[in-house]
Amino acid sequence: MTGLALISAVRSNDGAFVSQRTRLARLTAWAMNCLGDVSWAVWPTLCAACDATIDPGTILCSACQTSIADVAVVGRCERCTSPLPDEAGPCGRCQGGGIRPLGRVACLGHHRDALRDLVHGLKYRHRWAIADHVASRLVLRRDVVALLDRADVIVPVAMHPWRQVVRGFNQAELLSRSLVRARSLVAGITSARPTPLPVVRALRRVKWTASQTSQHSHAARVRNVRDAFELIDDQAVTGRSVLLVDDVMTSGSTLRACARALRRARPTEINAIVLAAADPRHHRDAVRSR
Ligand SMILES: [Zn+2]
Ligand SMILES: [Zn+2]
Incomplete structure (x- = not known):
C-alpha cells in the first residue's frame, strides 16, 4: 500500500x-x-415547552407562562391576525381586506418562543395535554369566543391520510375537540350559546404537500396547497357558519385553499381559529389576498 x-x-x-x-x-x-x-x-414534571423542571399539576414553567401571556395580550386585526398598536385602529397590513375568502381569523399569538415550542411538543412529541391547555387560553380571548359563538360547525384542516397514519393523529382535530371542551367549561361565563359545537371532517387532503413553513415565497406556498383539499361532506357545510381550525397559519394559503373547497357547498361564512400565526413582519406577503 x-x-x-x-x-x-x-x-x-x-x-x-x-x-x-x-x-x-x-x-x-x-x-x-x-x-x-x-x-x-x-x-409531566417537565415544562411542555422548554423541558425545565416544574411542579406537578401544571404543564408550563413560570417563564413560559409569562411568555405565552405576553403574546396573548397583543391587540390583533380580527381579519388577518396582524398585531395592532390600537385594537380599534385600521390594520395597516390587510387594510380591512383580510385573508379572503375567509371572514375573520383569530389566534393565541405569534409562532415563536414558548408558543412555537408548544406547537412542536403537540405535533412531534405527542404531548397531547398541550391541546387542552392552549384551548383553555384561547377561549379567554374575546375574538375567539365571538367566532365560536357564531359558528354552526367546526371543520379541522385535514391532514393527508398517510401522514395521519405515520403521526397517529391530526393536531388540528385534537385542537378542535379541546376548543369545544374548553368552551363548554367557560360557556356560563363568557358565552351565550352553551350547545356543544359539532366537529366534522368535511375536508379530505388529496395531495401530499411539504410543510408550508419550508416554502420560501408566497407563490411557492400557494402552489404547494393548490387543489390540496376536497369537500367530502356538503351537508355539514351548506347554509352554515363554518369555523376552520388549525395549529399554525404561515401565510394563510392553507386556510384559503380549505375555504375555497368549502365554498362549493355554499356556507353562510367561513372563519378560522389557529393556535399560532407566523409573524407577518417576517412574511411580507403573509396577508396578500384577493
Ligand atoms: Zn418552560
Ligand atoms: Zn389585517
Missing part, C-alpha cells in the same frame, strides 16, 4: 468512526427524547 493510499484509508476509517459515533449520538438522543415523552405523558 502506498503512503497516499494508507493516508486515505486512515481518513476513511476515521470518517466512518466519526459517522458511527454521530449516528450513535443521534440514536441515543432520539431514545432519550422518546423516553422523556413517555414519562411526560405519565408524570
Whole structure:
C-alpha cells in the first residue's frame, strides 16, 4: 500500500468512526427524547415547552407562562391576525381586506418562543395535554369566543391520510375537540350559546404537500396547497357558519385553499381559529389576498 493510499484509508476509517459515533449520538438522543415523552405523558414534571423542571399539576414553567401571556395580550386585526398598536385602529397590513375568502381569523399569538415550542411538543412529541391547555387560553380571548359563538360547525384542516397514519393523529382535530371542551367549561361565563359545537371532517387532503413553513415565497406556498383539499361532506357545510381550525397559519394559503373547497357547498361564512400565526413582519406577503 502506498503512503497516499494508507493516508486515505486512515481518513476513511476515521470518517466512518466519526459517522458511527454521530449516528450513535443521534440514536441515543432520539431514545432519550422518546423516553422523556413517555414519562411526560405519565408524570409531566417537565415544562411542555422548554423541558425545565416544574411542579406537578401544571404543564408550563413560570417563564413560559409569562411568555405565552405576553403574546396573548397583543391587540390583533380580527381579519388577518396582524398585531395592532390600537385594537380599534385600521390594520395597516390587510387594510380591512383580510385573508379572503375567509371572514375573520383569530389566534393565541405569534409562532415563536414558548408558543412555537408548544406547537412542536403537540405535533412531534405527542404531548397531547398541550391541546387542552392552549384551548383553555384561547377561549379567554374575546375574538375567539365571538367566532365560536357564531359558528354552526367546526371543520379541522385535514391532514393527508398517510401522514395521519405515520403521526397517529391530526393536531388540528385534537385542537378542535379541546376548543369545544374548553368552551363548554367557560360557556356560563363568557358565552351565550352553551350547545356543544359539532366537529366534522368535511375536508379530505388529496395531495401530499411539504410543510408550508419550508416554502420560501408566497407563490411557492400557494402552489404547494393548490387543489390540496376536497369537500367530502356538503351537508355539514351548506347554509352554515363554518369555523376552520388549525395549529399554525404561515401565510394563510392553507386556510384559503380549505375555504375555497368549502365554498362549493355554499356556507353562510367561513372563519378560522389557529393556535399560532407566523409573524407577518417576517412574511411580507403573509396577508396578500384577493
Ligand atoms: Zn418552560
Ligand atoms: Zn389585517
